[in-house]
Amino acid sequence: MVTVLPERDREAEARAAALERQLAEVQREIAVHRPRAEKDGAEADVLRALEARAAELREALMQMPIAWNAVALARHPQRPKAQEFLAALIDDFTELHGDRLFRDDPAIAAGVGWCEGRPVVAIAPYKGKDTRENIAHNFGMPYPEGYRKALRVMKLAEKFGYPVLSIVDTPAAFPGDAAEERGQAEAIARNIQEMTRLRTPILVVITGEGGSGGALAIAVGDVVLMLENAIYTVIPPEGCAAILWRDATRAREAAAALRLTAADLAALEIVDEIVPEPRGGAHMDPDRAFATVRDALRRHLTALDAIPIDDLVRRRYDKYRRMGYYEERP
Amino acid sequence: MVTVLPERDREAEARAAALERQLAEVQREIAVHRPRAEKDGAEADVLRALEARAAELREALMQMPIAWNAVALARHPQRPKAQEFLAALIDDFTELHGDRLFRDDPAIAAGVGWCEGRPVVAIAPYKGKDTRENIAHNFGMPYPEGYRKALRVMKLAEKFGYPVLSIVDTPAAFPGDAAEERGQAEAIARNIQEMTRLRTPILVVITGEGGSGGALAIAVGDVVLMLENAIYTVIPPEGCAAILWRDATRAREAAAALRLTAADLAALEIVDEIVPEPRGGAHMDPDRAFATVRDALRRHLTALDAIPIDDLVRRRYDKYRRMGYYEERP
Amino acid sequence: MLNWLRRPKYGSIERRDTPAGLWTKCPKCGALITTKELERNLKVCPKCGFHHRLTAEERLAVTLDENSFEETDAHLISGDPLRFEGYPEKLAEAHEKSGNPDAAIVGFGTIEGYRTAIGALDFPFMGGSMGSVVGEKITRIAERAVEAHLPLVVFSASGGARMQEGALSLMQLAKTSAAIARLHDARLPYLSVMCDPTTGGVTASFAFLGDVILAEPGALIGFAGRRVIEQTIRRKLPDNFQAAEFCLEHGLIDMVVPRPELRATLARLLRFFGAPRVAATPPIATAGPAEATSTAVTATAGSEDV
Amino acid sequence: MLNWLRRPKYGSIERRDTPAGLWTKCPKCGALITTKELERNLKVCPKCGFHHRLTAEERLAVTLDENSFEETDAHLISGDPLRFEGYPEKLAEAHEKSGNPDAAIVGFGTIEGYRTAIGALDFPFMGGSMGSVVGEKITRIAERAVEAHLPLVVFSASGGARMQEGALSLMQLAKTSAAIARLHDARLPYLSVMCDPTTGGVTASFAFLGDVILAEPGALIGFAGRRVIEQTIRRKLPDNFQAAEFCLEHGLIDMVVPRPELRATLARLLRFFGAPRVAATPPIATAGPAEATSTAVTATAGSEDV
Ligand SMILES: [Zn+2]
Numbered sequence A, B: 001m002v003t004v005l006p007e008r009d010r011e012a013e014a015r016a017a018a019l020e021r022q023l024a025e026v027q028r029e030i031a032v033h034r035p036r037a038e039k040d041g042a043e044a045d046v047l048r049a050l051e052a053r054a055a056e057l058r059e060a061l062m063q064m065p066i067a068w069n070a071v072a073l074a075r076h077p078q079r080p081k082a083q084e085f086l087a088a089l090i091d092d093f094t095e096l097h098g099d100r101l102f103r104d105d106p107a108i109a110a111g112v113g114w115c116e117g118r119p120v121v122a123i124a125p126y127k128g129k130d131t132r133e134n135i136a137h138n139f140g141m142p143y144p145e146g147y148r149k150a151l152r153v154m155k156l157a158e159k160f161g162y163p164v165l166s167i168v169d170t171p172a173a174f175p176g177d178a179a180e181e182r183g184q185a186e187a188i189a190r191n192i193q194e195m196t197r198l199r200t201p202i203l204v205v206i207t208g209e210g211g212s213g214g215a216l217a218i219a220v221g222d223v224v225l226m227l228e229n230a231i232y233t234v235i236p237p238e239g240c241a242a243i244l245w246r247d248a249t250r251a252r253e254a255a256a257a258l259r260l261t262a263a264d265l266a267a268l269e270i271v272d273e274i275v276p277e278p279r280g281g282a283h284m285d286p287d288r289a290f291a292t293v294r295d296a297l298r299r300h301l302t303a304l305d306a307i308p309i310d311d312l313v314r315r316r317y318d319k320y321r322r323m324g325y326y327e328e329r330p
Numbered sequence C, D: 001m002l003n004w005l006r007r008p009k010y011g012s013i014e015r016r017d018t019p020a021g022l023w024t025k026c027p028k029c030g031a032l033i034t035t036k037e038l039e040r041n042l043k044v045c046p047k048c049g050f051h052h053r054l055t056a057e058e059r060l061a062v063t064l065d066e067n068s069f070e071e072t073d074a075h076l077i078s079g080d081p082l083r084f085e086g087y088p089e090k091l092a093e094a095h096e097k098s099g100n101p102d103a104a105i106v107g108f109g110t111i112e113g114y115r116t117a118i119g120a121l122d123f124p125f126m127g128g129s130m131g132s133v134v135g136e137k138i139t140r141i142a143e144r145a146v147e148a149h150l151p152l153v154v155f156s157a158s159g160g161a162r163m164q165e166g167a168l169s170l171m172q173l174a175k176t177s178a179a180i181a182r183l184h185d186a187r188l189p190y191l192s193v194m195c196d197p198t199t200g201g202v203t204a205s206f207a208f209l210g211d212v213i214l215a216e217p218g219a220l221i222g223f224a225g226r227r228v229i230e231q232t233i234r235r236k237l238p239d240n241f242q243a244a245e246f247c248l249e250h251g252l253i254d255m256v257v258p259r260p261e262l263r264a265t266l267a268r269l270l271r272f273f274g275a276p277r278v279a280a281t282p283p284i285a286t287a288g289p290a291e292a293t294s295t296a297v298t299a300t301a302g303s304e305d306v
């Protein structure tokens, strides 16, 4: 069982809030000056100065140690997608399709290939690079059939004793009526349960958004890695803010309260290791990000090799068994 | 491996065909005389005589040892339905619903209860007693979700080591587009495979129609009983006639050719035991039919109790392994 | 809060006479029913069959045999691992309101004489939300069931995971599901009963992992909330969406059982699945013209108020 | 019948030069293609991609490495257990037409050097229907794969169970599925390839039980026949109904692989699933401008004509 997290850096949060207020002020001024500058060139230098100031403030904000920065980076449109990690980490990938029951879910990919010279079964939700692709992949939000496909290939991994590699980047399980009708909850519960006792190693890498039960349904593992700027949360900060303050715009505060960063999750012993990202985030140098993950995977794959399967499954149980924080009255 | 079946009793078939021709002739005459008799009472005695003759011929036809009689009895609207056998054989039945994936299929019931003092898991396709009920139960033709529900409860039986009792009376798996889309073939294949290795005793009673793969999907067992006038066939006689002679009305001949009676199936070693029916068919005295089945089940349940589970599963494999007839050239 | 089974402190369950003249208005049909009559009817509206929600204590009281409940793990209480603003206050308030230290009560008891491990979530306590304490209690009672070689019955009523414990509450899905897996591996029966409402993280873990899944009529059962779904699909959902009957039709649960039949149904299933029978005693509370006498089930531990 | 791989007697596979000037009309796009060009293209229409059906021998020839095929169980032939009118004549006719003793060929071979057990159904032989011989051969090769600790690859092309063997043919569904279960229990890979058409009893048994299920583009895959379904639902079905691509979308199969990529895909999967590699040899037949030389794969048994 973990101990209580250290206090949030409320001073930093306050400074960030102040910077934000300044930024908002500058942006308001820009809004005032831009039409004039565009109209007759007047005050063009004022506008330039304001824009420089805004950029400065944004940069300063990004340097602050606050949770929202991770949220922004985890959701950054240029952030490498799970499918890019998959392509970089898995050689000779063959995608397998379908749950053998109802439908092939394009929001989640599953298949077989080689990782660091070992045969592995891989799972990854797909997000799109543009609107069209995003719609095709349902914004990386799986239906029950996506989770059932994932479980099917995990069972294949178990049959052959191959490790499962799950690359996690999903905002949530799809909240739709058809998903509910086909047992979204059942599918997630089933996956979670089967993953706690799957008789083969499971490695999880949270690369972007780890969105609640929809993420956990592919994120129970012997080793859970998390990229430095990825997030993992029981509820999106917007939803949390809406519930707490009936104001979804206070998501920054909620993000801080939820303790959803890699550092927090490691302190809570939910994540086993933080994978550092290139300065400015994984999208600044994707290849380096891939290489760092690859190095970590190599290390863990080798370590897991040495553990007899009965021990591995017992350890996995014990690991999740310990999670939580409560007090016992005498 | 079985030997070749004895020759069909073609003489009986020829006599039956002759009786049928006579019956058709008498019916034609009845059709001529009836309007006259109804109009002015003329020839009323002639009509009575013809009708008596028709009844006589029908009775004689029913006494013939021909396959079509079994087809007629197996499909007889008054024949006890699988749900009636279930109610008579299982005490304290609790129906369980749903495949936990898509839908609860009303064409097939599954649940738990007690048979001869033992906890058992029971499966039975439901046919209706009238058109409304028939539509509600889809004429006893399951969708994939029906087979998946059946498999789910069979796995429950396996978990607890309770015998499975499957009561089989289904014309076919439902041949519909939605059934195909949801993997009718996969569902049947999966059930058949899992039943060949389910680690608990399986008892099957074919009470009415055993229609091809749709029946086999709930009919692989350690003991397969078959009621005297039930049928079990790879294709309905009408379909067979349509393929062989492009004439579905020649179903009687096809029924004879398909060797679909209990006696044939026992001779082919596909059925382990024939359960005798009351004279004229199970519907003439349903309670006696139920009692006879119950006696047979008691006997087999006791016998299966004595077999260690590993042996049981091996025997089951060997039993199906032997099925078929082929020759080996040196 | 309803008071016929209110317990003054957690760890014991008590039934009291209702002051005459108290009325409850049915939220479904609008009928005014005397609170006493409603209680006698297990809080099912005698006019329209609407199932009023029960607290965890009430649930155990109407389900278990008299004097059979032995509470376990009553001493677990929530901390504030995230230092989440306002959480300690919310916990105190919920405790005040419900009389419980958290949103689950677990222990052992008998149903029509069949001995079982049992748990019930308490919706009045922060919406029955699952934080570390609920997760730990469900996990422990599952492990205790394995140890004692007994079945497990869990009544769920929950809005989901408890936000204020962040990812730790999410991990309770894994912890409880793993413990239920051990129960399955030990070939012990697990009966899950979904009461109104059972949503979010609880559905996505132990509630949907039963050998048999029962639900009360009209209970709301689903993963995502109606509002979120309506926003996503930009359509109004039908009234019966995510109702127990809807789930039954969609093959997700085994049966919908009206409350007056639930105890007998559970007993029948426990008998079928081989629960040991220790004694045949009457239930604590039954439908019908029962005398509202003062009876109590005393817990084995944790009867000290906090 | 196509003749580029016709074998004069069963138990051996032979390739012959095609007489110049023979043309084949594509049933999909209507293009006239020289038979030689079509053969060079693995019988995939170079204009529209239509996959012409292959016989079992052709299938093995385009899939296996040269000289690698060792046929087993070639000596099994059908009897007439039901004394079904006309069946012996049908068998003789089918044998005459196809050169095969029944509708399946099984054995061992290598694909890009990866050793595997292998089977192929022969559609020209009574529509690839599964009677006792097909069931027995599939069962035996599955058992032999377990014994030899090798993967199994099966190419299906079948109208279903063989009516003329009645319920005995139905039982082949159970027999083959049981044998495949043993393969799974032995943790050996089983790759099922559905070719046009794969329907009825073959889909309801071994064809749908693969660890990985592949299909050729446009292959018809389904349990019930289109006509029966249309009669039942009283509606016309869309053109792509039960096509491989339709099955892929509905999550029933893993991938649709054009014939020119099939051999490499199988090799990749066999490598992944740990098939032993014995040698890297060229395939018997490849897409591209191959010289049509006379090559033969000699079977180990049963090369006597019947
Ligand atoms: Zn009411």
Ligand SMILES: [Zn+2]
Pocket: D026, D027, D028, D029, D030, D031, D045, D046, D047, D048, D049, D050
């Ligand atoms: Zn063409």
